[in-house]
Amino acid sequence: MPQRPYVIDQMISAKAIAARIEALSHEIEVEFSDTDKLVVVGLLRGSFVFIADLVREIDLPVEVDFLEASSYGNAMESSREVRILKDLRSPIEGRDVLVVEDIVDTGHTLHHVTGLLRSRNPRRLKTIALLDKPSRREAPFRADWIGFEIPDEFVVGYGIDFAQRNRNLPFIGKVRFTEAE
């Protein structure tokens, strides 16, 4: 199916993202100041740019792991069922864990993923999401840290895609269709 034409309007600049990550990294350092090693878990694929920038700002010993949960596929609507497509490489029992996500939308993904990870008895489990769309929430979930609260718009860039495109934009932009459906 050919892609309906769209343009991307910048919503959050690369500079604003960097400044926010620096501020958040200090809060994370305080929260985990007593850790021997923090396991930073990125949710694939949307968090890959965010986690790369975030870990370079965190002045603590860190380990990086990834988990992939089923996503939208190529659609703009979330499915309620969450499946684990790729699990962590390492056990997290007794560990300090920070889960890193790109966007909290309906909340189903993080509700499910944090439930699963908590069942493995980490010492501490915290979550950070770059973006939050609180108006879209269906499942009970609140991240411990949020980069930016945004309205109900479909966004791309900084790792986030629309049908696998636009992940490489250095900023966050919103999708605006230029032709009627």
Ligand code: IMP
């Ligand atoms: P949730 O389970 O509905 O909270 O979905 C979260 C996931 O949906 C995110 O990790 C994204 O992969 C995807 N998602 C939600 N909103 C957007 C968006 O505006 N653009 C691209 N992906 C999105």
Ligand code: MG
């Ligand atoms: Mg995602």
